[in-house]
Amino acid sequence: MVDISTSPTPALISSSEAPLIKAVGLRKVFPPTKRGGDPFTAVDGIDFELRRGEVFGFLGPNGAGKSSTMRMIGCVSPMSGGELTILGMDPRVDSSRIKARLGVVPQEDSLDMELRVRENLLIYGRYFGLKRAEIAARTAELLDFVQLSDRAESPVEPLSGGMKRRLTIARSLINSPEILILDEPTTGLDPQARHVVWDRLFRLKQAGTTLILTTHYMDEAEQLCDRLVVMDHGRIAAEGSPRELIERYSTREVLEIRFAPDGEDRAAATEALAALVGTGERGAVERIEELPDRVLLYSDDGEASLTAVHGSGTVPVASLVRRSSLEDVFLHLTGRTLVD
């Protein structure tokens, strides 16, 4: 089994230990383009801490500022303001020393297509100044870990998207980094490939690897992250464990109902449903969100809410009771869905 642990004390999260990353009021402002316009603030003064052994996520829609934040942490994009400390160092003066101790999986794979699978890792290991024997051993272990040993001598170009992403993950681990940064590691992959990558990330988590990642997949964020921030328009809207966020910003259950496009009068239905809010009865609805294709009713007992909906004379064509998720948290905090 490959030693994929990046932490000297795997899975040990000590609040007394200094955080591996600390950001206070971190900002990224892009200058106006040559054609003019105003400077654009992509990251607008955010605070967060990453502790050893944890998986920390940035959840948010496209354009929220997640990649800009990851690129500042990866020391490939200069910060515009605030404070950022990575492994006790300042990226403005110590970027090379910081980079040597990080692993980075960028949003776009940047593999060398001219080289074979194994060579991609060997070259990267040399870049970090590792000894040849050490690189060879580590390469074999990592190819095994990402299930690419049988493709070691293949060129990179014909690999599937999922294989390329796994190779990028293997490459990011060649220097046994103390922090692994992943920017949307599963975006653009088909469901099966996504599952395989996700499974590898779970194994890294189990081995005590410190991960900081971005995603707009709520299920990934919910199951993988110990803590996460919800990011929107360059700001942090909320921070906590997935469970804490759901408890704080949503109800236990959600009743989703849909109407026939040309059936129920939506205005009348909306009025009838609104009357169910805060009635104090069992199944009482705490909050309603109207989306173009469905209405979401938040309560602690979805089945009882459905009975109340039927009692109100509203006739949905379909209904579904489910537990609240981070999507509901996001909707509550921003008024939008993550895929908007």
Ligand SMILES: Nc1ncnc2c1ncn2[C@@H]1O[C@H](COP(=O)(O)OP(=O)(O)OP(=O)(O)O)[C@@H](O)[C@H]1O
């Ligand atoms: N080099 C740049 N110059 C100007 N604006 C930029 C630049 N890079 C990013 N932006 C803008 O900054 C905002 C935040 O982008 P960023 O890539 O950080 O968001 P994101 O949350 O990672 O979204 P995505 O999932 O699309 O990558 C976006 O509006 C984007 O258009």
